[in-house]
Amino acid sequence: MQKATIQLETLTCPSCGQKIENATKSLNGVEKESVKVLFNSSKVKFDFDAEKISVEDVEKAITALGYEVIKSQVKAK
Amino acid sequence: MQRFILSKKNQIAFISAILIVIGFTGEMAFHNETVAIGSLAIASILGVAPIAIQAYQALKVKVVSIDVLVTIAVVGAFFIKNFEESAIVTFLFLFGAFLEQRTLNKTRSAIKELMEMAPESALKRMENGKFEEVEVDEVDVGDILLVKTGAKVPVDGTVLSGEGHINEASITGESVPVSKRKDAGVYAGTILENGTLQIIANRVGEDTTFGRIIELVEEAQDSKSEAERFIDRFSKYYTPAVLVLGIIVWLFSRNIELAITILVLGCPGALVIGVPVSNVAGIGNGARHGILLKGSEVIGDFSRVDAFVFDKTGTLTIGNPQVAEKEIYTADVDEVLAYLASVEHESDHPLAKAVVEHIGDTKLYLVEKTEVVKGGGIAAQVDGHRVAVGNVALMKRENVHLSEKARNDIIRFEKNGNSLVLISVDNELKALIGIRDQIRPGVKENLQKLKKLGVKNLVVLSGDNQGTVDLVACELGLTEAHGHMLPEDKSAYIEELKTKGHIVAFVGDGVNDSPSLALAQIGIAMGSGTDVAIETSDVVLMNSDFSRLPHALGLAKATANNMRQNIIIAVGVVLILLASLFFSEWMNMSIGMLVHEASILAVILNGMRLLSYKLR
Numbered sequence: 001m002q003k004a005t006i007q008l009e010t011l012t013c014p015s016c017g018q019k020i021e022n023a024t025k026s027l028n029g030v031e032k033e034s035v036k037v038l039f040n041s042s043k044v045k046f047d048f049d050a051e052k053i054s055v056e057d058v059e060k061a062i063t064a065l066g067y068e069v070i071k072s073q074v075k076a077k
Numbered sequence: 078m079q080r081f082i083l084s085k086k087n088q089i090a091f092i093s094a095i096l097i098v099i100g101f102t103g104e105m106a107f108h109n110e111t112v113a114i115g116s117l118a119i120a121s122i123l124g125v126a127p128i129a130i131q132a133y134q135a136l137k138v139k140v141v142s143i144d145v146l147v148t149i150a151v152v153g154a155f156f157i158k159n160f161e162e163s164a165i166v167t168f169l170f171l172f173g174a175f176l177e178q179r180t181l182n183k184t185r186s187a188i189k190e191l192m193e194m195a196p197e198s199a200l201k202r203m204e205n206g207k208f209e210e211v212e213v214d215e216v217d218v219g220d221i222l223l224v225k226t227g228a229k230v231p232v233d234g235t236v237l238s239g240e241g242h243i244n245e246a247s248i249t250g251e252s253v254p255v256s257k258r259k260d261a262g263v264y265a266g267t268i269l270e271n272g273t274l275q276i277i278a279n280r281v282g283e284d285t286t287f288g289r290i291i292e293l294v295e296e297a298q299d300s301k302s303e304a305e306r307f308i309d310r311f312s313k314y315y316t317p318a319v320l321v322l323g324i325i326v327w328l329f330s331r332n333i334e335l336a337i338t339i340l341v342l343g344c345p346g347a348l349v350i351g352v353p354v355s356n357v358a359g360i361g362n363g364a365r366h367g368i369l370l371k372g373s374e375v376i377g378d379f380s381r382v383d384a385f386v387f388d389k390t391g392t393l394t395i396g397n398p399q400v401a402e403k404e405i406y407t408a409d410v411d412e413v414l415a416y417l418a419s420v421e422h423e424s425d426h427p428l429a430k431a432v433v434e435h436i437g438d439t440k441l442y443l444v445e446k447t448e449v450v451k452g453g454g455i456a457a458q459v460d461g462h463r464v465a466v467g468n469v470a471l472m473k474r475e476n477v478h479l480s481e482k483a484r485n486d487i488i489r490f491e492k493n494g495n496s497l498v499l500i501s502v503d504n505e506l507k508a509l510i511g512i513r514d515q516i517r518p519g520v521k522e523n524l525q526k527l528k529k530l531g532v533k534n535l536v537v538l539s540g541d542n543q544g545t546v547d548l549v550a551c552e553l554g555l556t557e558a559h560g561h562m563l564p565e566d567k568s569a570y571i572e573e574l575k576t577k578g579h580i581v582a583f584v585g586d587g588v589n590d591s592p593s594l595a596l597a598q599i600g601i602a603m604g605s606g607t608d609v610a611i612e613t614s615d616v617v618l619m620n621s622d623f624s625r626l627p628h629a630l631g632l633a634k635a636t637a638n639n640m641r642q643n644i645i646i647a648v649g650v651v652l653i654l655l656a657s658l659f660f661s662e663w664m665n666m667s668i669g670m671l672v673h674e675a676s677i678l679a680v681i682l683n684g685m686r687l688l689s690y691k692l693r
């Protein structure tokens with residue numbers, strides 16, 4: 001189980017947080033309960049199973065929603 | 078393609094504006110219908126593009142967002158050939174988003190300042206023994222780093238070699254540089270003002286004290302109180318409900334205009350953003366002043382505090398007691414003092430340290446069979462004698478007879494606000510020492526400010542005797558003082574206050590007063606940036622500066638007020654909009670969107686007022 005923190009460009013609309021949260025939760029391999037969107041610091045934090053999904057996959061999903069990923073950090077849990 | 082359009086939202090808004098102006102000029106000045114309709118139509122299509130994309134993305138993840146409502150409304154307007162409305166609505170929406178982004182950025186600026194203080198690079202010793210610059214993320218625990226003069230310490234660590242002076246203001250608030258040499262601990266984010274240090278990394282990145290403070294501030298800004306969680310749940314169902322309402326109205330009235338206007342007016346934008354904005358601004362202000370309010374639930378509770386309970390030693394007082402007076406009941410002064418020093422030498426208790434310091438250099442005897450009596454003192458064998466050092470309770474336990482003179486002295490000492498240390502040798506009282514701890518400078522004024530902010534009860538609890546506590550209470554203007562309190566007594570007292578319906582804030586030492594800190598609704602630990610203080614406090618005074626307390630309380634109250642104001646603005650606006658829709662003629666989509674965006678901005682700007690809050 002890995003823990004990831006993705007830094008996004010500044011989020012402005014409250015529904016953005018909702019969208020990102022739903023999109024991240026729906027990805028296979030991401031621990032649904034652990035997904036936290038920090039609206040004010042524009043970060044997404046979540047735990048994931050490295051064998052099922054990679055951080056890049058999650059980044060792609062978020063970018064596809066229209067939110068730019070600035071950087072991401074992964075730590076073993 | 079989608080990304081491209083989304084990234085050009087601001088330009089699109091700008092072009093829309095121009096096209097709208099062209100359109101209106103065309104119609105009004107030149108009575109040229111075609112130009113008007115043409116440019117407005119183009120403006121609408123351009124404008125709705127990014128909004129529609131966002132709506133589509135939202136629907137893909139099963140979220141009915143404001144974008145969905147606006148897109149349907151605009152398409153509807155297009156359908157009924159009302160290009161004016163569609164153009165204006167899209168423009169206002171985009172422009173509003175632009176303004177929101179600018180103002181929100183300002184609101185979040187406080188934490189950005191904090192993050193900028195974070196170190197970015199470090200000089201790491203590589204395998205070849207040389208030091209190379211690496212990104213601070215690449216430093217692991219156990220790495221050896223070089224810190225040069227003027228540089229920021231990159232991680233929490235221990236000094237291996239070298240010496241210098243470090244400015245630790247960013248962590249402890251102490252502006253006087255601290256001298257560091259071998260085996261000293263250093264914090265990430267502090268600045269090495271002179272000298273050179275080689276350190277070994279103990280904690281890196283998020284685990285450093287600095288990293289944890291930032292993380293706590295971020296989480297606090299996003300922490301949701303009951304009210305906010307309710308609003309979130311509410312808006313999840315509310316937005317689709319507005320959509321359904323719009324459809325129903327259309328089905329019943331066949332009035333597309335009315336239906337789509339409802340879609341636009343119903344958006345809950347201001348409500349959803351109103352409370353978090355106040356939260357962020359309030360916490361940001363706090364962070365700038367060395368105060369960390371851990372979330373909006375904490376802000377709410379803290380703003381309603383009516384009883385402040387203080388621990389005495391180390392909180393109200395400096396925690397550096399000194400011997401103030403003494404009475405010796407024997408001729409062998411030197412011997413007694415030597416025994417006393419020997420026993421007290423073993424103890425870490427501040428009173429013991431004061432005694433040792435006062436006595437100074439003396440012969441130290443071997444102390445054996447040490448028995449620590451909780452709440453009493455120490456009994457031991459010294460030089461063949463049974464020596465007991467402690468308070469009056471301990472003397473009673475040891476069956477030491479107290480002469481009338483001794484008892485009078487004890488009363489006198491207590492009246493003078495002394496903590497007492499008595500020493501008996503072979504069950505005979507030999508000496509009485511009075512120790513006083515100085516009150517921290519400025520505490521009196523700060524407590525007055527707290528009273529001005531509406532705190533009715535200021536209480537001091539202490540393990541010291543009642544006399545000392547009473548004196549402190551008198552001098553500082555406290556409402557209640559309780560001495561002879563063991564840690565259990567303190568937490569029991571807080572429990573009692575809570576049962577009586579008070580909202581209690583407890584200010585104490587992070588290590589010893591954990592139960593009390595946990596029990597009180599608001600726990601404030603004075604711990605100078607130690608882990609325990611940061612973890613256990615609800616309100617962290619980042620540099621244990623007592624004078625921040627009034628600001629913290631005032632800020633919490635101001636923030637709570639601000640949140641209420643924003644909720645009133647948001648709800649009020651929606652109600653007014655809906656009422657005027659049904660009861661007046663002039664409400665239409667454009668005006669509705671204008672008012673909607675204005676309310677969002679109003680709420681954000683109101684929140685921003687908190688950034689500049691200062692206690693008068």
